[in-house]
Amino acid sequence: MNRVARRWFYHLLCLGLVVSLTVFSFSSHPVYSQKRTVTTEIRGVWLTNVASGVLFVPWGLNRALNQLSELNFNTVYPVVWNRGYTFYKSAVAKSITGSDTQPFLKFMHGGRDTLTTLVKLSKTKDLSIIPWFEYGLMTPHNSQLAKRYPDWLTIGQEGINSIQGNLPEEIDNGLITKQAWLNPLHPEVQKFIQSLIVEVVKNYDVDGIQLDDHFGMPVQFGYDTFTVDLYQQEHQGKSPPSNPFNSEWMRWRADKITDFMAEIYQAVKAVKPNAKISLSPNYQAFAYKYYLQDWESWIKKGLVNELILQVYRNDQSSFIAQLKQPAVEFARSQIPVGIGISTGTPRNPVEIAQIRKQVQAVRDRNFNGVSFFYWESLWGYITPESPQQRRKVFLKMFDAKAVRPSLELERV
Numbered sequence: 001m002n003r004v005a006r007r008w009f010y011h012l013l014c015l016g017l018v019v020s021l022t023v024f025s026f027s028s029h030p031v032y033s034q035k036r037t038v039t040t041e042i043r044g045v046w047l048t049n050v051a052s053g054v055l056f057v058p059w060g061l062n063r064a065l066n067q068l069s070e071l072n073f074n075t076v077y078p079v080v081w082n083r084g085y086t087f088y089k090s091a092v093a094k095s096i097t098g099s100d101t102q103p104f105l106k107f108m109h110g111g112r113d114t115l116t117t118l119v120k121l122s123k124t125k126d127l128s129i130i131p132w133f134e135y136g137l138m139t140p141h142n143s144q145l146a147k148r149y150p151d152w153l154t155i156g157q158e159g160i161n162s163i164q165g166n167l168p169e170e171i172d173n174g175l176i177t178k179q180a181w182l183n184p185l186h187p188e189v190q191k192f193i194q195s196l197i198v199e200v201v202k203n204y205d206v207d208g209i210q211l212d213d214h215f216g217m218p219v220q221f222g223y224d225t226f227t228v229d230l231y232q233q234e235h236q237g238k239s240p241p242s243n244p245f246n247s248e249w250m251r252w253r254a255d256k257i258t259d260f261m262a263e264i265y266q267a268v269k270a271v272k273p274n275a276k277i278s279l280s281p282n283y284q285a286f287a288y289k290y291y292l293q294d295w296e297s298w299i300k301k302g303l304v305n306e307l308i309l310q311v312y313r314n315d316q317s318s319f320i321a322q323l324k325q326p327a328v329e330f331a332r333s334q335i336p337v338g339i340g341i342s343t344g345t346p347r348n349p350v351e352i353a354q355i356r357k358q359v360q361a362v363r364d365r366n367f368n369g370v371s372f373f374y375w376e377s378l379w380g381y382i383t384p385e386s387p388q389q390r391r392k393v394f395l396k397m398f399d400a401k402a403v404r405p406s407l408e409l410e411r412v
Helices: 003-027 058-070 093-097 103-108 114-123 144-148 187-203 225-233 247-271 284-291 296-302 315-321 326-332 352-364 387-397
Strands: 043-045 075-078 138-140 179-182 208-212 276-280 305-312 337-342 371-372
Touching: 003 058, 043 305, 058 114, 075 114, 093 187, 138 144, 138 284, 179 187, 187 208, 187 247, 208 305, 225 247, 247 276, 247 284, 247 296, 284 296, 296 326, 305 326, 315 352, 326 337, 337 352, 352 371, 352 387
Parallel strands: 043 075, 043 371, 208 276, 276 305, 305 337, 337 371
Antiparallel strands: 138 179
16 A cells, blocks of 8 residues: 555545534434424524544545534534635536546545535535635645635735734634635636636525635735735835735735635626625734734625624633624624634634533624534543533533524614
8 A cells, every 4th residue: 555545545434433423423313303483593604624524434425414413503614625625526626637536536426526525415415515625825835826826816925824923823723824825816816716706606505605815915015025025016116015004905815805806706696696795804903903904994885794703712702802893893783794603623622611601602792693613623532521511511402403594684
């Protein structure tokens, strides 16, 4: 057995073990049907390929969706773009990177299209599917995308790994230095990303698409040749400021990204007018200052149909404070707004009591629902409590079926 085959075999064993422990632990404890009035609420979960095997084991998908349906969830946000690969069969990706699907996913499913399977299974269980372009404009330095199109990448002043300015821990944590970043101002990048999104909306019976905090540009970037030339063309030959936090320089880049978002919105709506454009960003001040993602302006311009705000906080008072921000209040007056809640990671497990308290805080303030990051930590064996204990709490929280809010909010 060669080295590649051994590595895949090892991944198969690990992923199979993780998913087996998660799904079979559920099936041994029946869930009893509820007879309550149907409510309106987003009840979502993100399915990722990071520290999670649910997408890779064919039978795992059906079991996972059964669990979610039986516990009265109604929305799944499955990753379809991560680390330079698509998680569906993509002619667009094939033409640009040479790969139509993430290789290990393709191998595990025998070449079958995973998104087709997800959509088919979800429709039988009344689960909405909103594919999630998780990595947005990030791609690994060694990806085919970065290698084939180095001119598509944006950089800092001293190169692609440059970190300029006083950045918070959330930014200066190695993530950016480990990833190349596609330039959202570059027309070829825009064409590629937009084509991927339209391809999903056109070829699959999905309810929309979702972008997140990685759809933007880290504030220290924008010093690549293309962006500098474009800036000079619009500023009488003047070069961009050396300070990446210069207010005019930030606004100029952010506005260009907003223009790109408008193009995506129009392209999606042209294919499927009722498709939701969902966004799951960080809070507005952080998103704009560090990622040039001015999502409040996007909502003002009517470019977002659903907001799922990431509020991954352990401290309850800090969690609640984020729910009161002015940008959040404005968004709630325009579109359905849900709150993204962390259910934990292998390194940072979250107790079910915290999850329950945060869901209640969201409901007390009349938000439109919640989504959990991420599937594997809902009630798997990486959690502090047993799967059975956690499922009981979820069933108490979601003790009746719920429908998703309509595309437009009803005005009171």
